[in-house]
Amino acid sequence: MFFSKKKKELEPKVSLDKLQGEIEQEIWDDLTKDLSLTPHLKEEIKKLVKERAREELQKELKDRYAELREEKVEIPPPEEKKKEEVMYPRLSLDVRIQHIILMVSTIILIITGLPIKFHELAWAKFFFSAIGGLQVSRILHRVGAAGLIGIALYHLLFLAFSKEGREIFKELLPRKKDLKDLWIMLNYFIGRKRERAKFGKFTYVEKFDYWAVYWGMVVMVLSGLILWFLGTALKIFPKFIADIAKEAHSDEATLATLAIIIWHFYNAHLNPEKFPMNWSWLNGKISEEDMKKEHFLEWVKIREEEEKEIETKKAEEGKFKEQRGENIL
Amino acid sequence: MKKIRIIISLCFFLISLPVHGLTxxxxxxxxxxxxxxxxxxxxxxxxxxxxxxxxxxxxxxxxxxxxxxxxxxxxxxxxxxxxxxxxxxxxxxxxxxxxxxxxxxxKYKEYGESVHGRATALGDVKAPMCQDCHGSHYIFDKADTLSRTNKEHIPQTCGACHLNIYDIYRISVHGEALRKKHILAAPSCADCHGEHNIKEHTDPKSKVFLTQVSVTCAKCHANMELIKKYDIPVEPVETYRESFHGVAIKFGAKTVANCSSCHEVHAIFKSDDPRSSIYVDNIPKTCGKCHPGASENFAKGKIHINPAKKEAGIIYYVSQFFKYLTLSVMFALIIYIILDLRKKIKVRRTGEE
Incomplete structure (x- = not known):
């Protein structure tokens, strides 16, 4: 009952009544073809027919409604286009492995290092008791340090001696354009400009991240080595150098941790466009859409190169054909 | 009633019998x-x-x-x-x-658990009993200068047996303050070791157990009143706790320095006293106990450093540099994130750039 009432509201009342009337007539005709009935019986049968007709009408309406709904669901365009989306290479396997080693060793270092700085807090005590004492934590910290120093040295060699490394390094060098881009983006954020800045291979955000890690590495590795080999260090340096190293190690650790939690997590994970993460660090690829949006100049460059290649290929093929033609001739 | 009175008086009589009757x-x-x-x-x-x-x-x-x-x-x-x-x-x-x-x-229970009490219980005739410290015939209230347990007399009382230690303590900064300057705030033996509950220094319950030393010293050396009154060097306890030595000992390291590792146990002198273990020339030897091959470089720089205070010298400026670097960088980054998010929400709502 409830359903039909609702339907009536949706569709013109007249047509519904009409429909019901038609159905009633049909059933009535079917039933009373070959019968002569008493008036009393006639009334009763008419009642039954009315009920039946209503049921029929409800069914019909339900079916129609369902059809309508299904049609609506089917309206969105097919997803085939997304699957065919072009992916561009972003990070080579070498770079991705470097990033993973850097990430793992940094996490170990932060987890085992911060409880020493914040020793007065309850979780520091909990951490040391959970991990099996300060001594275990110190060994783990040195394992992390070895990983970090190892990857730092490898990265320097990578920059110096591999073609990819040299190219990346050139792209990563800060330029005037980065400041201009920052200015454009700030204006874009506050609504004074309608267009986003057009970035090359690396945006200023990525460059900042890279050089922040570079600075952090220099401070942490140098000060960390002094603290690790304190006896040897104090044969060369006076004690206050070791004190500076300790202070710098502790303060830069805090800065780096905050930068990772606030800045890196926002850019790579919590940013609504990237959530839950920017997958490039695992698959090494970037979608054409992101490429156009975030690295437009790089995308243009790649497309131009591609077209050139196609042209040269065509030209070569043409030459080849010509040569073949000449030969045949 | 009469019966009860008789019983009560009998009781009193019986109780007082050993005191009066026998004497x-x-x-x-x-x-x-x-x-x-x-x-x-x-x-x-x-x-x-x-x-x-x-x-x-x-x-x-x-x-x-x-x-x-x-x-x-x-x-x-x-x-x-x-x-x-x-x-x-x-x-x-x-x-x-x-x-x-x-x-x-x-205090028999405390005494019984103490190193002296246990030695006595094991039959050591040399171990002190009550009268060995409190005196036999001449017992006075401890506030009385005649008392063997008067603060100024405690070193001699303990020294009667522990002569070697008394000999060192006597000339130490604490001993001199108590004996010569009559500064009653200066520690006698009992202030560090306890009175009846003296334990071996290897007992974790001891006030001079390696993890407890900094707590025991802190009773005076972190007491701002005493620090001001007697011009004791600034906050050495707090800076020790912040140092790696302090943190390591807190979390159970057994081979890390406590106060007395550097300042000595009884032979404590001022840092400008050549007899002191922390006198500039003696520092390499003192640090060398744990850091083999410690050179005179160990003496180049302050030991108890509070990076938040200007006395720390260059470390203060390093600390300040990082403080402002961190604050300004984080401030800028957070502002940037807020602007970025704000714009993204706007774009999402209106659907246009």
Whole structure:
């Protein structure tokens, strides 16, 4: 009952009544073809027919409604286009492995290092008791340090001696354009400009991240080595150098941790466009859409190169054909 | 009613019997004084040691036990000549609920668990009992300068047995302050080691156990009143706790330096005293105990550093540099993130750039 009432509201009342009337007539005709009935019986049968007709009408309406709904669901365009989306290479396997080693060793270092700085807090005590004492934590910290120093040295060699490394390094060098881009983006954020800045291979955000890690590495590795080999260090340096190293190690650790939690997590994970993460660090690829949006100049460059290649290929093929033609001739 | 009264009076009689009834026949103090007021009265022990048996009765009559008879304590001195007397047992009167009115602030339990008490229980005759520290005949209130447990006298009292340590303590900064300058805030033996509850330094419950040393020293060295009054160097305890030594000891490292590792246990001197373990020339040797091959570079720089204070010198400026670097960078990044998010939400709502 409830359903039909609702339907009536949706569709013109007249047509519904009409429909019901038609159905009633049909059933009535079917039933009373070959019968002569008493008036009393006639009334009763008419009642039954009315009920039946209503049921029929409800069914019909339900079916129609369902059809309508299904049609609506089917309206969105097919997803085939997304699957065919072009992916561009972003990070080579070498770079991705470097990033993973850097990430793992940094996490170990932060987890085992911060409880020493914040020793007065309850979780520091909990951490040391959970991990099996300060001594275990110190060994783990040195394992992390070895990983970090190892990857730092490898990265320097990578920059110096591999073609990819040299190219990346050139792209990563800060330029005037980065400041201009920052200015454009700030204006874009506050609504004074309608267009986003057009970035090359690396945006200023990525460059900042890279050089922040570079600075952090220099401070942490140098000060960390002094603290690790304190006896040897104090044969060369006076004690206050070791004190500076300790202070710098502790303060830069805090800065780096905050930068990772606030800045890196926002850019790579919590940013609504990237959530839950920017997958490039695992698959090494970037979608054409992101490429156009975030690295437009790089995308243009790649497309131009591609077209050139196609042209040269065509030209070569043409030459080849010509040569073949000449030969045949 | 009458029956009850009789029973009560009988009870009183029975209770007072051991105190009054038995002493009636015993020798009075006058009788004892007859011999023991002679300064030359001596006794030769089987091992050849000579001990004086002289009792200064004038002094005794000033002590807290002035009203007690000799035989109350020397219960076996009933016949003349009184030979081979037992050691006096203080617990005869000083127990909780005693009727003689003796103070019952008993510390027997603490003493029994202490290094002295356990040695006594194991039969070590050299281990001190009550009278060895509190005195035998001349016991005074500890506020009284005549008392062996008066603060200024404690070092001598302990030193009677621990002579080597007394010899060092006597000239240390603490010993000199207490003995020569009469600064009662300066620590005597008991302030660091405890009184009745003295434990070996290897016992984790000891006040001088390696993890407890910084707590024990902190009682005075982190006490702002004392620091100001006696010009004690600034906040050494706090800076120690912040240092790696302090953190490591907190989380159970056993081979890390505590206060006394560097400042010595008893031979504590001011840093400008050449006898001090932390005198500039002695620092390499002191640090070298744990850091083999420590050079004079260990002495180039301050030890107890608080990076938040200007006294820390260059470390203060390093700390300030990082403080402002961190604050400004984080401020800029957060502002950027907020602007970025704000714009993204706007784009999402209106659907246009």
């Amino acid at each position: 009636q026949e015993l020798p009075s103090n006058q009788e004892c004084r007859h011999c023991h007021s002679n300064p030359n009265l001596k006794k030769v022990l089987p091992d050849g040691k000579v001990i004086s048996e002289y009792v200064d009765f004038d002094l005794f009559y000033k002590s807290v036990h002035k009203k007690q008879a000799c035989v109350y304590c020397h219960i076996d001195a009933t016949n003349f000549p009184c030979k081979n007397l037992q050691k006096v047992n203080c617990q005869r009167c000083h127990y909780k609920g005693n009727l003689a009115g003796a103070p019952d602030l008993i």
